[in-house]
Amino acid sequence: MIGRKLCERLARDGQLAGNRIDSADLVDIVTPSPPSLADFPTTSEAFDIAAPYVAPKLIARRPDVVFLLASIVSGEAESDFDKGYAINLDGTRMLFEAIRREHRLSGGAYRPRLVFTSSIAVFGAPFPETIDDDFFSTPLTSYGTQKAVCELLLADYSRRGFFDGVGLRLPTICVRPGPPNRAASGFFSGIIREPLAGREAILPVAETVRHWHASPRSAVGFLVHAASLDLAKLGARRNLTMPGVSATVGEQIEALRAVAGEAATRLIRRQRDETIERIVAGWPSRFDASRALGLGFTAESSFAEIIRVYREDEYVGPVP
């Protein structure tokens, strides 16, 4: 979803980091749709980055900028240990190695910008009330472990000069468009998206649950900003917690009420789910993202603004 929106944004901008976009190669596990309005050529191909032949093939084209968003989600990485490590760790490492190979073959001239999407899952409870930029990574999932390992590799490969890497720990993206999915975090989007469309949504946790959010538009903004960031300001610490909005579920519902009225909030059905409650209890609730803010990354400043962005970018249902 973020990859698709990034392509649309790049097609609209026509440029990235001050350079006209000559071409773009889109790769996913299923053939991705090219953006509709790009005035540069695009290719779309389906590859599995866990297969060793893939990364060398993709990087042989020597792209100036690589956006690496590929990974399987937290739940699948937990239920399938081998697949999670093969895709989320080895797939990333093979891409890093393919870049190092082209860097060497080019006599050091090839050194692309690499923007990697990490996750706040690199943090594991117990947390302080607000997580600072120098708090340690002690993930409690294999997914978070794989992301934390990739962050370390990204910093080392950057320090050695093989590529210029930036790792972005994305907040939980909200409001996600499309039908409800079964991710444990799905309800954060569901309790906004579904009532706005006149449909019922299930809330499986207490209204006191607090979490960290940004819109899909902000996520794309983070990626584009990272591609043009002045790396001299970044130094050796290449992985950044992105800014976001800390909100309780109660505050989310209040924002929905302000936008769509009491009737919309009545479509939220409380139905506690112990499994989801237990998972969500291990998630962080608030960050001090001073470093990223100081480097010019921006997100919404309230949950009401996140809903407004969703309505501007996505909302196609009846006006409540």
Place this chain on the structure above:
Amino acid sequence: MIGRKLCERLARDGQLAGNRIDSADLVDIVTPSPPSLADFPTTSEAFDIAAPYVAPKLIARRPDVVFLLASIVSGEAESDFDKGYAINLDGTRMLFEAIRREHRLSGGAYRPRLVFTSSIAVFGAPFPETIDDDFFSTPLTSYGTQKAVCELLLADYSRRGFFDGVGLRLPTICVRPGPPNRAASGFFSGIIREPLAGREAILPVAETVRHWHASPRSAVGFLVHAASLDLAKLGARRNLTMPGVSATVGEQIEALRAVAGEAATRLIRRQRDETIERIVAGWPSRFDASRALGLGFTAESSFAEIIRVYREDEYVGPVP
């Protein structure tokens, strides 16, 4: 050196974690010498843990306790990128995978204790004056990166129940026995060991340089304690900064003077080395090792005690 001293300690104790030692398999890149006084059978073999056939072969014997000390040092991991990742990261991961395989083959019954030696090189400057137990890992060497990755894998494999892992970040070990080596940290031991034996030593940095030390005896004590630690007290955060002594080079020399007199300190020749000064400037100087202390790990309480331990355990030269 630590591996050899660990074997001697285990031979002396005859037991580990309350259990009589039945046998021990010693493995190194060159055939290790068995301890002289063990009353249990030992094997000694030379293997390269970077070779994929090695870990499955070693773990097929299903040892109850695995001490994993194998790695190439910081300088070599920096000068030979491929070798460092192959041994320090992939070698460790293949051992973890071999244990996971035996765990699965045994229907979950095989779940050994695994004690891994990490390093304070997982930390990278700039530091606070004292590094807390929740300070983040941002290594500035490939060696530190490889150790930090192994720490993350150890925690995840432990969380999944494949083994019971404990990672120990050792201080810089001092006083090392034997001839001077070319490690950047070598002078910390050299300025004590050489003058005690009536020989000259070179000091390549200023006396104001502060660093974090423990004796070889303490290092062995950490490993033995980790093998018997009650894991319920450890929780999910399996990697611990070990206690030590924070001392400046000036304080080291003062301790030498108190033990061996003014004549010994006159054998220290000041000869600044900019390369070593630059490397050492990136090293941490002090830790708050509260967590490890609370779990019962102990080290020396002064640099004078570190010298005393060296004289008890190693010193064979003339009494000054």
